[in-house]
Amino acid sequence: MSKNRKISERTRKNWDYLVTHFTPEYIESMTDPKEYVVGFGSGNKSFCYLVEAGTKELGDIRGATSSKFGLWYGTHGDDKEVKYRATKQHFGGDIDKAFNDIKVALAKLIREAKDLTEFRDLKSLIYGMFKYKIIYLYNPNVMLPSFVLEDLQHFEDCLGLKMSKTFEKAQKELIAYRNQHFPQMDNHDYMSFLYTEFGRYNVSQTKEINEDADNQLNKKLLKEKEPTEEYVTKPVEKANLKKGGEGGLYYPRDPKMAAIALRNAGHKCEYNTSHECFIRRSTAIPYTEVHHLIPLEYHYKFEKSLDIPENIVSLCSNCHNEIHYGRDADKLIEQLFNERKDKLHAAGIDVTLDELLEMYHRIGEHK
Ligand SMILES: [Zn+2]
Numbered sequence: 001m002s003k004n005r006k007i008s009e010r011t012r013k014n015w016d017y018l019v020t021h022f023t024p025e026y027i028e029s030m031t032d033p034k035e036y037v038v039g040f041g042s043g044n045k046s047f048c049y050l051v052e053a054g055t056k057e058l059g060d061i062r063g064a065t066s067s068k069f070g071l072w073y074g075t076h077g078d079d080k081e082v083k084y085r086a087t088k089q090h091f092g093g094d095i096d097k098a099f100n101d102i103k104v105a106l107a108k109l110i111r112e113a114k115d116l117t118e119f120r121d122l123k124s125l126i127y128g129m130f131k132y133k134i135i136y137l138y139n140p141n142v143m144l145p146s147f148v149l150e151d152l153q154h155f156e157d158c159l160g161l162k163m164s165k166t167f168e169k170a171q172k173e174l175i176a177y178r179n180q181h182f183p184q185m186d187n188h189d190y191m192s193f194l195y196t197e198f199g200r201y202n203v204s205q206t207k208e209i210n211e212d213a214d215n216q217l218n219k220k221l222l223k224e225k226e227p228t229e230e231y232v233t234k235p236v237e238k239a240n241l242k243k244g245g246e247g248g249l250y251y252p253r254d255p256k257m258a259a260i261a262l263r264n265a266g267h268k269c270e271y272n273t274s275h276e277c278f279i280r281r282s283t284a285i286p287y288t289e290v291h292h293l294i295p296l297e298y299h300y301k302f303e304k305s306l307d308i309p310e311n312i313v314s315l316c317s318n319c320h321n322e323i324h325y326g327r328d329a330d331k332l333i334e335q336l337f338n339e340r341k342d343k344l345h346a347a348g349i350d351v352t353l354d355e356l357l358e359m360y361h362r363i364g365e366h367k
């Protein structure tokens with residue numbers, strides 16, 4: 001392990017404790033989920049605590065939702081009872097099953113991570129930022145301590161490189177660039193340098209680009225013909241990010257997906273189907289606007305594409321403006337969320353109402 005001077009004593013201690021205490025053999029033998037989950041307050045140096053807060057200096061993964069751990073101790077969304085909880089998606093909410101499956105998956109992931117000689121995106125039940133940080137903590141020589149694909153793409157872009165589509169490719173490209181241009185820097189120094197120099201991919205910086213993209217999408221739809229194909233709900237792979245004005249990155253909108261969403265809504269306002277809509281001059285179809293219920297600014301929090309009919313709602317002009325700028329926007333969001341959550345789940349997108357409202361409030365602060 002590289003002994004970096006810039007890492008604090010506390011982080012260094014937590015890191016050493018994690019990798020020496022939580023060996024694959026030890027993880028397999030754990031009998032109390034308390035050793036895994038977070039939520040028991042200070043003094044409990046659980047596996048999740050050490051990977052997340054205990055080594056925050058080596059990369060912050062708190063942006064993801066609490067369910068990233070698969071199993072946690074606390075509240076969930078609107079349910080305020082504090083207890084053990086397992087994700088529905090992977091474990092059907094079954095605590096024992098979750099704990100067992102996670103132990104097996106973790107031990108395997110750590111063994112495979114230790115064996116890597118160059119970075120590879122290991123297949124595991126453990127996923128996303130949490131998985132990447134575990135790989136890094138157990139084998140810091142093979143990857144850069146950044147666990148968000150969009151940050152890596154942002155760095156590639158700033159360095160004049162082509163943006164990679166996958167996390168694995170982006171890691172490899174940036175490491176190759178470092179080996180060529182900054183061979184004296186270790187992985188940690190190099191990442192600190194990139195974050196200091198270029199900052200992170202930032203939701204609020206891309207607000208205007210996203211607003212432009214949404215306006216253009218609604219204009220394009222004026223000319224879009226009524227789609228005739230069936231659309232079957234399934235998780236959809238993400239698209240490549242695009243570069244907007246001022247060089248910021250944004251998630252591209254596919255007019256086909258939006259046109260399907262409008263058709264599925266029967267060109268009515270989905271907040272209240274009795275809202276009156278005027279008729280388009282071009283196609284004689286009632287005019288509604290498309291809105292991404294989970295804002296595309298947050299694409300990086302999800303494994304699958306958000307630009308799908310399940311996440312696109314049809315709104316009358318008034319409701320569309322209200323959901324963006326209205327004092328009572330939360331009530332529109334809540335109703336639409338309740339109508340869409342099962343479909344979103346079927347498309348591989350899981351989010352709670354609280355998490356969704358928080359996303360809107362964060363964007364709203366920058367308006
Ligand atoms: Zn909108």
Ligand SMILES: [Zn+2]
Nearest residue numbers: 269275316319
């Ligand atoms: Zn409406």
